[in-house]
Amino acid sequence: MRLTINGQDRSRTESCTVAILVAELIAAQRGVAVAVNGTVVPRSTWADVDLADGDRVEVLTAAQGG
Amino acid sequence: MFLPENGLILGTGGAQSLAALEEAITASETTLVTVALRRVDAAGPGLLPMLDRLGVRVLPNTAGCYTAGDAVKTAQMAREAFETDLIKLEVIGDERTLLPDGVELLRAAETLVADGFTVLPYTTDDPILARRLADAGCAAVMPAGSPIGSGLGISNPHHIELIRQMVDIPVVLDAGIGTASDAALAMELGCDAVLVASAITRSDDPAAMASAMRHAVAAGRLARAAGRIPRRFHALASTADEGIAAW
Numbered sequence: 001m002r003l004t005i006n007g008q009d010r011s012r013t014e015s016c017t018v019a020i021l022v023a024e025l026i027a028a029q030r031g032v033a034v035a036v037n038g039t040v041v042p043r044s045t046w047a048d049v050d051l052a053d054g055d056r057v058e059v060l061t062a063a064q065g066g
Numbered sequence: 067m068f069l070p071e072n073g074l075i076l077g078t079g080g081a082q083s084l085a086a087l088e089e090a091i092t093a094s095e096t097t098l099v100t101v102a103l104r105r106v107d108a109a110g111p112g113l114l115p116m117l118d119r120l121g122v123r124v125l126p127n128t129a130g131c132y133t134a135g136d137a138v139k140t141a142q143m144a145r146e147a148f149e150t151d152l153i154k155l156e157v158i159g160d161e162r163t164l165l166p167d168g169v170e171l172l173r174a175a176e177t178l179v180a181d182g183f184t185v186l187p188y189t190t191d192d193p194i195l196a197r198r199l200a201d202a203g204c205a206a207v208m209p210a211g212s213p214i215g216s217g218l219g220i221s222n223p224h225h226i227e228l229i230r231q232m233v234d235i236p237v238v239l240d241a242g243i244g245t246a247s248d249a250a251l252a253m254e255l256g257c258d259a260v261l262v263a264s265a266i267t268r269s270d271d272p273a274a275m276a277s278a279m280r281h282a283v284a285a286g287r288l289a290r291a292a293g294r295i296p297r298r299f300h301a302l303a304s305t306a307d308e309g310i311a312a313w
Binding site (some may be wrong): 006007024025026028030031032033034035038040042043058060061062063064065066 | 077078079080081100101102103104105106107108109110111113114115117122123124126127128129130138142143146147148154156263
């Protein structure tokens with residue numbers, strides 16, 4: 001399965017949920033938001049949403065600025 | 067009310083380190099701090115835990131967005147990340163000036179208001195656009211004094227005064243403040259608060275400048291309430307002629 005995660009192409013052998021992917025990227029959950037193919041995925045559904053081949057995932061958090 | 071009681075909102079951009087930023091936030095005595103949203107690999111850790119530790123409220127912003135669509139999407143991500151409806155809406159129109167794109171800004175504001183956000187748009191100092199944003203249901207307007215990070219102060223004080231007269235929502239002077247007197251002037255012109263980032267974070271002593279800004283905002287607010295004397299072309303003697311000695 002090929003995913004684009006924060007602009008980087010990644011391939012995975014097994015399927016995974018949004019929750020699993022987020023846990024691999026960042027320890028914290030508060031202050032983190034996820035969009036798949038341009039649509040925000042509510043935190044309450046992270047464990048239920050399976051990522052599919054070709055998905056574009058953005059995982060964002062607080063940064064200095066603005 | 068979402069504005070800090072002391073009228074000072076801090077930006078977080080430009081700080082040399084998280085420790086320096088923390089000292090500045092503490093010295094400012096603010097309760098509201100704006101943060102950007104970036105990809106987790108680029109954001110760097112520790113900002114949010116520090117803000118939580120200080121007990122300040124997060125005002126997410128859409129810094130870096132150039133279209134209404136991008137800004138709306140970023141705002142939706144911010145609401146999910148920080149569990150707040152507050153959004154400092156930035157839709158930039160030009161890389162060199164970083165001035166707002168009024169057309170895209172109004173469009174994004176309308177969408178976000180309809181979606182239940184408390185929208186604080188970073189706007190130009192155009193009083194008519196400010197009124198349009200207020201009419202669209204924005205919770206405040208945040209006119210730029212001058213371009214972000216320029217330190218040029220308030221280029222058109224008259225427009226800030228006009229905005230104050232033309233909208234019934236809070237006015238927050240955002241962008242361009244260079245030093246404490248600029249913040250005091252903003253409050254004297256009738257602003258309800260100022261947002262300061264670079265002037266504090268890029269100063270030689272951010273904590274000291276944060277303290278200076280806090281005092282300036284307080285002084286400007288007091289002066290506004292006290293009422294400045296009218297400007298006159300010629301002098302008006304403060305001492306009576308009556309009883310003057312003859313030599």
